[in-house]
Amino acid sequence: MAQHVFASVEEVLHGLADFFVAQATRAVAARGRFSVALSGGSSPKKLYELLASPAYRQRVPWAQTYFFFGDERNVPATDAQSNYLLAKTALLAPLNIATDHVFAVNTLLPPSAAAAAYTQSIRAFFEGEEAQFDLVLLGLGDNAHTASLFPRTAVLSAITADMQAVFVPEVDGYRLTFTAPLINQARAVAFLVFGADKAAAVRRVLAGERNPEEYPAQLIAPAAGEAAWFLDEAAAAELPR
Numbered sequence: 001m002a003q004h005v006f007a008s009v010e011e012v013l014h015g016l017a018d019f020f021v022a023q024a025t026r027a028v029a030a031r032g033r034f035s036v037a038l039s040g041g042s043s044p045k046k047l048y049e050l051l052a053s054p055a056y057r058q059r060v061p062w063a064q065t066y067f068f069f070g071d072e073r074n075v076p077a078t079d080a081q082s083n084y085l086l087a088k089t090a091l092l093a094p095l096n097i098a099t100d101h102v103f104a105v106n107t108l109l110p111p112s113a114a115a116a117a118y119t120q121s122i123r124a125f126f127e128g129e130e131a132q133f134d135l136v137l138l139g140l141g142d143n144a145h146t147a148s149l150f151p152r153t154a155v156l157s158a159i160t161a162d163m164q165a166v167f168v169p170e171v172d173g174y175r176l177t178f179t180a181p182l183i184n185q186a187r188a189v190a191f192l193v194f195g196a197d198k199a200a201a202v203r204r205v206l207a208g209e210r211n212p213e214e215y216p217a218q219l220i221a222p223a224a225g226e227a228a229w230f231l232d233e234a235a236a237a238e239l240p241r
């Protein structure tokens, strides 16, 4: 597991954008396509804008890139909370990504049906082989959740590699999320975490006692892939030096 600590948020974003370019380039060279699961929430907007900017637009093989979502809110795709809407606005629309390269969760379905349909889409994309994303982007909540793997929720004990619906008392609603086994099949996962309000969660996940029920991001450990953390100094401040 690699930790990359940068002095500023701008540098963190460039570090992760360069990592994205490297994973995409390698995947397309090896397999002719790049599959990425996007994250949501408050952190990735600037990363998506950077990837869509002139500086990165030419460096990523966008025409061979396929976009999935590692988690989604149980809201319509037009809702301000929607992870899909965030990605569409900041990344997919500015780059004119073909709609058949974007796999959004159908949140018009009831949560468990939406999760089952999304799992089928993943299986179809990987043509029955193990679903191994080239890159899964992740964030970290100040409660140490990642994707929508929240503390003390049923999905933490999932043993299948799929998307599941889970009721999250903390947000008083359903979320759709990749399970930890699905994330851990990825060739690479990258966490984007910045800000002092994340410092305690970063310490607990990376340097605390093992307790995934309380700190679900501890479940993330790709079996054969690479895990990289992109942090600013404020988020890394409580890590042992």
Ligand SMILES: O=C1O[C@H](COP(=O)(O)O)[C@@H](O)[C@H](O)[C@H]1O
Residues within 6 Å of the ligand: 038, 039, 040, 041, 042, 043, 044, 070, 071, 072, 083, 137, 138, 139, 140, 141, 142, 145, 146, 147, 148
């Ligand atoms: O991986 C993820 O993490 C976030 C927490 O990130 P934040 O930037 O909102 O603090 C999560 O809620 C998001 O949906 C997810 O993809």
